[in-house]
Amino acid sequence: MADHPELSAEERAGKAFPVSWDQFHRDCRALTWRLNSAGPFHAIIAITRGGLVPAAIVARELGVRVIDTVCIASYEHNKRGELQVLKGLSADALKLGGGDGKGLLIIDDLVDTGKTARIVRDMLPKAHFATVYAKPMGRPLVDTYITEVSQDTWIFFPWDLGLSFQPPMREGAG
Ligand SMILES: O=P(O)(O)OC[C@H]1O[C@H](OP(=O)(O)OP(=O)(O)O)[C@H](O)[C@@H]1O
Numbered sequence: 001m002a003d004h005p006e007l008s009a010e011e012r013a014g015k016a017f018p019v020s021w022d023q024f025h026r027d028c029r030a031l032t033w034r035l036n037s038a039g040p041f042h043a044i045i046a047i048t049r050g051g052l053v054p055a056a057i058v059a060r061e062l063g064v065r066v067i068d069t070v071c072i073a074s075y076e077h078n079k080r081g082e083l084q085v086l087k088g089l090s091a092d093a094l095k096l097g098g099g100d101g102k103g104l105l106i107i108d109d110l111v112d113t114g115k116t117a118r119i120v121r122d123m124l125p126k127a128h129f130a131t132v133y134a135k136p137m138g139r140p141l142v143d144t145y146i147t148e149v150s151q152d153t154w155i156f157f158p159w160d161l162g163l164s165f166q167p168p169m170r171e172g173a174g
C-alpha cells in the first residue's frame, strides 16, 4: 500500500445515507408526482446502471413504454475513474426527441459532481433531467429531484446493500 493512499469518494464523503428498497420506491413515486405535471414524455432515457431502477418505476407510473439507455461508467466501486460513454442514444429515441431531446425524460439515481449529467445534457439539451437524489455540486444540472443530501454524504442504494448484524449504539451494551 502507498504511504498516502488516495481516499475513495465514499471515504471522502464521510456521512452514510443508506436507502432501503421501500424508501427508494416511495422516493421514486414522489419523483413521479412531480414529473407528472412536467410531461407528457415521449420516451424515458435511463442512465445506466443506476438510472435503470428509477426509470422502470417512473415508466410504470407515467405509462411510458419507450425506454432507451445511455450507458456511462464513472465509478469503479467507490473510486472515480475516467467517464466513459459505453453506449449513446439510439436513433429511434433521438428522433422522438426531435434531435435536441424535447419531450424526452432523462433519469438517473443521483447527481453528485454533475459530470455524468453534463455529458447527457450536452447530448439532449432540451430534455427534462430527473434524479431521485441530488448533491449540491450537481443540483443545478437537474430539473426535478426529490431529496438533497450534503456533498460529503455517500448514498448507499438498496441494490448494493444486504442485511447484516448491527452492534448496539452504546459501547459495552450487549
Ligand atoms: O454526478 P457524478 O459525479 O457524475 O456521479 C453520479 C453518477 O455516478 C453513479 O454512476 P456510476 O458511474 O458509478 O455507474 P453505475 O450507475 O453503473 O453505478 C450514479 O449512478 C450517477 O450516474
Ligand code: HPA
Binding pocket: 075, 110, 112, 153, 154, 155, 156, 157
Ligand atoms: O453517493 C453516491 N452513492 C452511490 N454512488 C455514487 N456515485 C456517485 N456518488 C454516489
Ligand SMILES: [Mg+2]
Binding pocket: 047, 048, 049, 050, 051, 072, 108, 116
Ligand atoms: Mg450511474
